[in-house]
Amino acid sequence: MKKELQLQLSPEEAYDENLFRQVALKKAGINTDNQQAFARQVRRSIDARGRQVKVNVTAEVFVNETPTPLINTPHAYQKVSGKDPIIIVGAGPAGLFAALRAIELGVKPILIERGKDVRARRRDLAAINKNHIVNPESNYCFGEGGAGTYSDGKLYTRSKKRGDIRRIMEIFVSHGATEEILVDAHPHIGTNKLPKLVAELRESIIQAGGEVLFETKVVDFILEDNEMKGVITADGEKIKGLGVILATGHSARDIFHLLHKRNILIEAKPFALGVRVEHSQNLIDRIQYHCEIDRGPYLPASSYALVHQTLFKGKQRGVFSFCMCPGGFIVPAATSPGEIVVNGMSPSRRDSKYANSGMVVAVELEDLPQYQKYGPLAAMMFQSEVEQKAWKMGGETQTAPAQRLMDFTQRKVSKSLLDTSYQPGLRSVDMYEVLPDFIAERLRQGFIAFGNKMKGYLTNEAQIIGVESRTSSPVRIPRDKDSFGHPIIKRLYPCAEGAGYAGGIVSAAMDGERCAEKLIEQYVIK
Structure with a gap:
């Protein structure tokens, strides 16, 4: 016999295997002492909208029946050494x-x-x-x-x-x-x-x-x-x-x-450019999970997704979070000497004390009139120049330019910076000098809006690190939509x-x- 169940569980019930089995079998009307009963999760998502975090689970319960594999048995790849x-x-x-x-x-x-x-x-x-x-x-x-x-x-x-x-x-x-x-x-x-x-x-x-x-x-x-x-x-x-x-x-x-x-x-292609913002993971957990001290032993490190429409010189552009890395690290992602590029990563356990996310601004081709001389490479050349400026402002090493978050929104150079997951180190600068004005001003508007959406997000106990510029390709190689x-x-x-x-x-x-x-x-x- 097989039953499928839709469950709303506490984090402990969802992430403790023994407790999950007991809850699932009980919900299915099966004695938890039945050694021929097996329960597993096939879909799981966290719902943190209410004051109490819940985990929505689709579960399968099998009784006196061998569970079907979650994946099809992978077939052996055929030999192609002699093929074209x-x-x-x-x-x-x-x-x-x-x-x-x-x-x-x-x-x-x-x-x-x-x-x-x-x-x-x-x-x-x-x-x-x-x-x-x-x-x-x-x-x-x-x-x-x-x-x-x-x-x-x-x-x-x-x-x-x-x-x-x-x-x-x-x-x-x-x-x-x-x-x-x-x-x-x-x-x-x-x-x-x-x-x-x-x-x-x-x-x-x-x-x-x-x-x-x-x-x-x-x-x-x-x-x-x-x-x-x-x-x-x-x-x-x-x-x-x-x-x-x-x-x-x-x-x-x-x-x-x-x-x-x-x-x-x-062809030149729109992309997005901005910074990495780094908070303590504990702060993000307390905001997202509504907890007073920490998230406890069962919930994973929390994440967020934010977006805000900004207006600057009559043009509306989106500011949005990108590649949010809970419990992660910021890494140097330059591909050539003489440039600073930052990105985020997370280990499987997501157990770093830091949370970081790209916070980027949509860049349209009409925002780059002075780069049109480069033709299809216009957006790429703009991207490259921003990365080179970040390198100079950081001291011409992989030390990255940085500023405390609230200081940035108030146009104050930070007297000191926080500890960071970024190993090459940080240098306090005015990020308005690193970023083009239409990027910096839209980020400022975005951070203020995000502080209203997530109480505690806009704080000087967070910092921005630049630049996050490799969000997507600034060039498109066209292809036929049918033949590729x-x-x-x-x-x-x-x-x-x-x-x-x-x-x-x-x-x-x-x-x-x-x-x-x-x-x-x-x-x-x-």
């Missing part, structure tokens, strides 16, 4: 999942990554944090697994039109992720666990006969009669295939320059974040799968 290849540039989630999908469809992927494998990247991340040394080929953005591997690991997406979210989650689970990601409404793996999972995904590709090339930088394309026949690497090697999936991420500026130089159609191919260059498939079509691990993974399917349907399957 496709080329995938970039080994982030889009590239990895494009490669796996190609294998499922009987095609050999050649996955090319400019950075190092996921383990070797760690030394370069340590060099940024401790010695302020930025390796332009291996950093928080470049390398196996892409930006998401060492920046947070959230798996939540609202995008359902690109593919099957559940399928992506099950592939993660079959490669080592916990089944909890199939249950939680806002699943998260964590930066401490993602590297092993990414390495397992790569191993599946190699075991099936695919190729994965690390420290292999693409510097040119092989174009013949408006067809993309392959790529040329920094070592001069020519790698050819049936088509090229370009999944290079939102920070591969050299690829955008190359596309522009080769007269391959690209570039509208002019045949056999070129712009993919995921770097092309302007996805944001986050899951949506990028789904986009990678779809690009592989479309390329193979057009040029392989007859």
